[in-house]
Amino acid sequence: MIKVGVVGGTGYTGVELLRLLVLHPEVELSVVTSRSESGRKISDLYPNLRGHLDIEFTEPDVDRLAECDLVFFATPNGIAMKSVPTLLEKGVKVIDLAADFRIKDPELWSQWYGMEHACPELLEEAVYGLPETSREQIAKARLVANPGCYPTAVQLGFLPLVKAGLVDASCLIADTKSGVSGAGRGASVGTLLCEATESMKAYKADGHRHLPEISQGLQWHSNDKVGLTFVPHLTPMIRGIHATLYANLTQDVEDLQALFEQAYKDEPFVDVMPVGSHPETRSVKGANTCRIAVHKPQNGNTVIILSVIDNLVKGAAGQAVQNMNIMMGLDEETGLRQVALLP
Amino acid sequence: MIKVGVVGGTGYTGVELLRLLVLHPEVELSVVTSRSESGRKISDLYPNLRGHLDIEFTEPDVDRLAECDLVFFATPNGIAMKSVPTLLEKGVKVIDLAADFRIKDPELWSQWYGMEHACPELLEEAVYGLPETSREQIAKARLVANPGCYPTAVQLGFLPLVKAGLVDASCLIADTKSGVSGAGRGASVGTLLCEATESMKAYKADGHRHLPEISQGLQWHSNDKVGLTFVPHLTPMIRGIHATLYANLTQDVEDLQALFEQAYKDEPFVDVMPVGSHPETRSVKGANTCRIAVHKPQNGNTVIILSVIDNLVKGAAGQAVQNMNIMMGLDEETGLRQVALLP
Amino acid sequence: MIKVGVVGGTGYTGVELLRLLVLHPEVELSVVTSRSESGRKISDLYPNLRGHLDIEFTEPDVDRLAECDLVFFATPNGIAMKSVPTLLEKGVKVIDLAADFRIKDPELWSQWYGMEHACPELLEEAVYGLPETSREQIAKARLVANPGCYPTAVQLGFLPLVKAGLVDASCLIADTKSGVSGAGRGASVGTLLCEATESMKAYKADGHRHLPEISQGLQWHSNDKVGLTFVPHLTPMIRGIHATLYANLTQDVEDLQALFEQAYKDEPFVDVMPVGSHPETRSVKGANTCRIAVHKPQNGNTVIILSVIDNLVKGAAGQAVQNMNIMMGLDEETGLRQVALLP
Amino acid sequence: MIKVGVVGGTGYTGVELLRLLVLHPEVELSVVTSRSESGRKISDLYPNLRGHLDIEFTEPDVDRLAECDLVFFATPNGIAMKSVPTLLEKGVKVIDLAADFRIKDPELWSQWYGMEHACPELLEEAVYGLPETSREQIAKARLVANPGCYPTAVQLGFLPLVKAGLVDASCLIADTKSGVSGAGRGASVGTLLCEATESMKAYKADGHRHLPEISQGLQWHSNDKVGLTFVPHLTPMIRGIHATLYANLTQDVEDLQALFEQAYKDEPFVDVMPVGSHPETRSVKGANTCRIAVHKPQNGNTVIILSVIDNLVKGAAGQAVQNMNIMMGLDEETGLRQVALLP
The missing domain is CATH 3.40.50.720 (NAD(P)-binding Rossmann-like Domain)
Structure with a gap:
């Protein structure tokens, strides 16, 4: 034990x-x-x-x-x-x-x-604890920096494209929506039920602390200079992050779906959904899973990645346990084989 | 297996x-x-x-x-x-x-x-599958009738009082509130988000099918004729039943709290909360637990029992698995040691 | 002006x-x-x-x-x-x-x-500003005490029965459910979205400040000593109070529906709904209306009254404007002819 | 009349x-x-x-x-x-x-x-009934096509930029979030409370019917060919659209805020909020108002426009009444001077 x-x-x-x-x-x-x-x-x-x-x-x-x-x-x-x-x-x-x-x-x-x-x-x-990019370093680490919730959803969505050098890295857009639990349990007027339910708003459109974290993580895997526009939104629900990611292809890509499936085929906690899917945040509520879907509307050169996590699990505590499992030499899934609570 | x-x-x-x-x-x-x-x-x-x-x-x-x-x-x-x-x-x-x-x-x-x-x-x-009253019959049963959601919350709340003959059984009131998942997954206008959220209403105040089931269950354990007024309400949330139960004491009772604690001391899935508690339905979300609190306001002769369950777990699927465990000779808690998802 | x-x-x-x-x-x-x-x-x-x-x-x-x-x-x-x-x-x-x-x-x-x-x-x-009982005194008052939200819904529901002396006034039960706005806009953990949504709970079952206010108001119109059990509940929505009221008839009543319709026939802001109705709180969202329905299940001697208001309107600001209109000699409905926002 | x-x-x-x-x-x-x-x-x-x-x-x-x-x-x-x-x-x-x-x-x-x-x-x-662009034609029209909900929010947000020719019209992104009432009152599983609440998802990322409507409207006011990526999302609330709009500036602009304030200074139903604002959908709930805020993060060349409306009011019925007022020669605000219901 x-x-x-x-x-x-x-x-x-x-x-x-x-x-x-x-x-x-x-x-x-x-x-x-x-x-x-x-x-x-x-x-x-x-x-x-x-x-x-x-x-x-x-x-x-x-x-x-x-x-x-x-x-x-x-x-x-x-x-x-x-x-x-x-x-x-x-x-x-x-x-x-x-x-x-x-x-x-x-x-x-x-x-x-x-x-x-x-x-x-x-x-x-300190090792940045995103197991999908740094499993080996985490295994040897004394100190792991568990990624932020937005950064987890956004990086897992963008990384296969950025690593492959397929998109204009200078002009990435991450429009992200988070449940209110991301704001924590401190008493504050803005997150009262009566203030936050039945409403939607962006916040910190001019700069959120997760911006440099995401940029840094993407830059590590990009040959080109990363430029990111990042707008978080407060969504009237408890848990869940939905990242909608936009990038422009710089070359013809035959099969984006295959690129993503290949990238995550051995990952126990990243699920690339079938072509045409729209992942719902509730499909990961309470589970340590990131579900991803890829779209290329009207077959143009804009790629849309939809990436969802539970901000408190894969975006925080679950990923931390995953990191602990790796650091302590346990099976990475130990204690994390939970099924999302749906409905 | x-x-x-x-x-x-x-x-x-x-x-x-x-x-x-x-x-x-x-x-x-x-x-x-x-x-x-x-x-x-x-x-x-x-x-x-x-x-x-x-x-x-x-x-x-x-x-x-x-x-x-x-x-x-x-x-x-x-x-x-x-x-x-x-x-x-x-x-x-x-x-x-x-x-x-x-x-x-x-x-x-x-x-x-x-x-x-x-x-x-x-x-x-057929054995009525409320383990707290019928564990031994369930163990031997070929056919178990899994109790309804309201009946589980209401019976577990009233039974210690009714069994002990301490209340006027002819005049029980169960004011119950259920999340919308109790209405099922069928497409219907009444349970659309836009119809059911941000609103509260009673329904079937003149007679709900769970009324005879509850009355029957209470009658089995009562020497007096049971008379029950039962009003269900639709509550704007997915999961959870909150039963607020009212009964009139027919005699002085020294310690109602002890009566309930004693009644459920060996029950793995009934939790009698400390004096003065107000159980929240979210404290059992996803868990096979019924939490109960007892109140006697102004030290009068009206007892109030607050009883909460997750209608889909202890009120349906979880209780069914509990019954399966008993019928198949497994540890009753197998597969059910889940912690409610909070927040 | x-x-x-x-x-x-x-x-x-x-x-x-x-x-x-x-x-x-x-x-x-x-x-x-x-x-x-x-x-x-x-x-x-x-x-x-x-x-x-x-x-x-x-x-x-x-x-x-x-x-x-x-x-x-x-x-x-x-x-x-x-x-x-x-x-x-x-x-x-x-x-x-x-x-x-x-x-x-x-x-x-x-x-x-x-x-x-x-x-x-x-x-x-000071005149207790419930226009339905005290319109004339309000008209002459210098100082009006605007009723509480629960007291408005509960009194309007019970009063026709209590005034007529038809029920056992010593044993009234008011099971009430309120939206979270009733708790005010102060920063507090308990009313954060993440604490209060997707959950239901009773609170102050042992005594809420509105208990003496309701008892006093009912007593003014009752020949018998009023005894009230009052349990408020926090409901996961912004606005709305749903009062479910229980009383025992002390005599045969031919037509409870007519009693209520008669009681409120000239009231601009009390709506007695048709027989068999279950008023929804959303039907009064933003409106200064109290909607009431009467039930007598299984034709027994328990009467159930369902009474809904918007706690911020008929339960507070709307009723205050109604009182102002009366005090200033204006048409009572001035500025209050709003239609509830539905959905 | x-x-x-x-x-x-x-x-x-x-x-x-x-x-x-x-x-x-x-x-x-x-x-x-x-x-x-x-x-x-x-x-x-x-x-x-x-x-x-x-x-x-x-x-x-x-x-x-x-x-x-x-x-x-x-x-x-x-x-x-x-x-x-x-x-x-x-x-x-x-x-x-x-x-x-x-x-x-x-x-x-x-x-x-x-x-x-x-x-x-x-x-x-048929006149496309967006009063902010077509007031005079509406006044003379026999037949008005009332704009869609997304198109109203997106066009009002993009138009000042597109009209002024300040952005790359070929590469506009509209990430939009709608309350569930936009899906209508038909019984369907996908919009049941239990399916749609406490969750967020994109839908029709590959092409939504409002895409050609928005493109057409923007094209009327653009010298360059309009190219739009449009992703709608289902948000767990009844009313409200939040459009988050992204565009790349093609030239230095001194004062975007002034551009928007100027564009809408005489519009009774478009409210350009102060610099740094993040409009909430609840601030227009039940009101015929579009509130807009402009951001240029890190002073880069990406502009972000936040545009919110009530999809049932400015996005449908309210705008229709506004059009009726114009067509019938009434004051445009008649019957529409409502204050949003907040909270």
Whole structure:
């Protein structure tokens, strides 16, 4: 059994991680920390865990965390970077579900996240945890930066095209729609039911923090300079990201469908759907799957990729567990063979 | 491995059953029938099953079904009763998720369901599959009538009081609220998103088919004549039943909370919540759990029981799998240790 | 034109009041106050008002308010009572949409609202603004206590029965379901979309502040002692209250439907629906209407009344405008002839 | 008073038209037809109209319709074209809310709508009823083709750019999101609450009928050949269209915001929001307004236009009433000064 700790278990990413971990056959969940809820039974806050998890939230404590084999950080941005160096030193592996280790360039990171990085020396070592591109590095990593939700859906959609050099990388468009759980569990007027349901809106059209993360990831696999327009939208539902991706082909391609099927044929968590499909976010609700469909309307030179994930699973907690499985030498699907809850 | 067949796998109860069965470690799902979808891959209709289930819907065929150890009927009312006698004869165990075998009195059944019963001789033998009251009979049964969704939530809420003879059984009130999935997957104007969301309404206030089923179940455990007022409501959500139950105490009771905790202390799927709780339906979404809370406002003589289930799980498919586990001598929780999806 | 002020215009009751007032042909909206948003254009906060209202929120200022003919308080409980005496003195009429003047007994009020009353001497004078029972007093009032949302739906449903002395008043049950806007626009975890949608729960089953208000109102019209069990539920929708009311008949009644039709035949904002109806909350969304249906299932002695309103309109701002119309001698329907937005 | 008839009043466009017409001060609604509901009181089907409209649905009858000054067709595509020639002959003005007269080229129309056009000779005369581009022609028209919902939102967003020749017209992208009411009130599995809520999906990515309509409209105002990629999405809400539009600037533009403000400064129903805004669909729910915001992220050469409407109002019934006002010489805003219902 792997001894696992979770730092910051009270947000939506945290509770989803707990849901997956309590059912994981190889995991012993030994510590879950929360400053605000310390001393409270976890299942009091999250009654879905009644009967599955009997421990309490505790104060974050490096010594206790150091007894774990692996620690997940499900904290706000800027928290993990303060404790990660110590934990790594003590031989604990770390997966950060926040953004602290996602961007390689500390200045770029500071620019988008509005703070100084606490341990820029670790940025190079940290492995960007998208298993579909970096499985081998993840297997050897001490520190994994779990990708953001939008970046997961957008990169998995664009990568086969960008890698193959088939599209004009300078002019990519990602129109993305997210459920409200992406905004977290903090009390705020904008995500009240009465504000967010029965309405649709774009936000941060002038620049969202996931933009540099996506650009960086695509650039790693592109020979040409990547230029991305990225507009996120708030959608009146709890879970799900729908990325609608637009790119212009720079050459004739015989079979885009085959390109995608080939790219993901060995991937347990990426499902390329049949020609003509329109994946629904509900088809991945609660599951660690990214479903993708490819369209080339009117046989023109614009390609449309539709890519859906559950932002809390493949976009956060599920991918983190997938990374843990890889890091700990387990079967990658352990504890993740869940069927989406439909309807 | 148990060879299992599902008759009528295209409705919401059907797909939920499939979700649970494909993950059940002791089940081999060998046949799923559908007249309307015969020949179509199941995962085409329900993409959440892609990667989990590779078979097609087939025409209902008694001979093929007879090769199963156990067959579930997830068909509309009045279908199962036509094939069940043959299957039982051939040694197949049957769980009917519809209402065909729930009511013992064939005349009462006909009155509420508007048709003649095709095999009234089996009504006596059929075991009403509420494990919390009939575990031993279920274990020995050939034919189990899986309870309705409302009846499960209402009976589990009222039974400790009624069994103990503490309330006026002649004057029980069950105000129940159901998600729209209870109405099934048939195309109908009334359950369109635009008709059913952002609205609340009662329906069948003058008499719903679950009324005689609940009354019968409560009467079995009551010394006094049961009189029930039952008003169902359509709630703008997919899953969940919230039953709010009202009864008048006929005597002083010291500790209602203890009565309920005692009644369900050994039940793996009934959770009596702490004093003062208000269970949310989302705390059981996707899980086979009934959560119950007891209130006695202003210390008067009215008791309020709050009882929530997922109508598709503990109210249908999950309870059916629980019954299968009992009938086949498996651990009752096999395949059902799921955590509700929250948020 | 009537010069009108609104104190506390940033909540949901406030913005609904503004929606109705900007379209009211006899109203000049001269001042809208808000401590937190002072100096901000109202239509910045509420873009639905762009093009309809060009003024800014201002600091609450008694002198400016005193220039109005009538002032609405759409503030939290306990605010209005501090300024009302001064405004009345200066000849301004007041409608309080909060609870400060709803309960006649100051001790009972303190018990439920947790504070001392600031002007108990006005409680006697304040008219409880349910036009269907108190139109004449409202017409002469300086100070109207606008009823709560639940109390409006529940009282309009029970009153014909209670007034006629046909039911056991000691044993009334009101099972009520409210949209989330009833909880207001304050940032809180419990009313986040991700917490409140796709779920149903009861709350305050042991005692909600509207209980004494409803009991008081029913008692005024009952010869027998009123005993009420009142359970509110949070429903996953923005607007709407559905009250399901249960009472036991104490005598044979020939025609309950006629009783209700007669009771409300001259009421412009109460609609008794045909026999067998089940009113939907969406049929009153945005409209100042209460729709009621009467059921007597199985012809027993339990009466079920279904009563629906829009909590923000007939349950708050609409009823307040109706009261203003009566107080100012206008046609009662002025500015309120709106059709519910359906779908 | 204008005598008005509505053909096909049972769909969502129909009931929205009735909501607007019963409150219109210059309209006498004299006949509402429906084959399926003939003889039924309209307010029986749509209880929100109880107390506002007392007539029944009648069989479609040209003679009765011919007594009207103006007739609206709120019928499925292909119905209006059968009766319009007769009505025009009899001197009745017609507004068709379906697609029969929107496309000038009958062959293109047939290709997308799958039927022969019944009166291609009228296509030239029919005026495309987008008041913001064609107010003068509408004023003189006998026959107005009311624009589609997506086309309204997309054209109003793109037109200022296209007219000014500032963008590459050959490479426009319209990523659009619609509430479910756009799919109509017909019973279908895909728009059941349980299928459509809590999920997001694209549909008809390979070609939607509104594509040629939008292209035609933009082409009328463009010197260059228009090329459009158009992907509609189904969003889990009742009302609202959010169009996110992408275009590449072909020259330096000093002030895009001023361009839009100038373009719409005299338009009563187009609201250009302040710099940096993100319009929400709920800000126009029930209102005949299109709200638009302009973004140029990272000051690059991609322009993003956000354009929101209520698909049933500015995208259908409201725009139809606006067209009626223009055709009949009324103030264009008559009966349309409604404030969006928020929350």
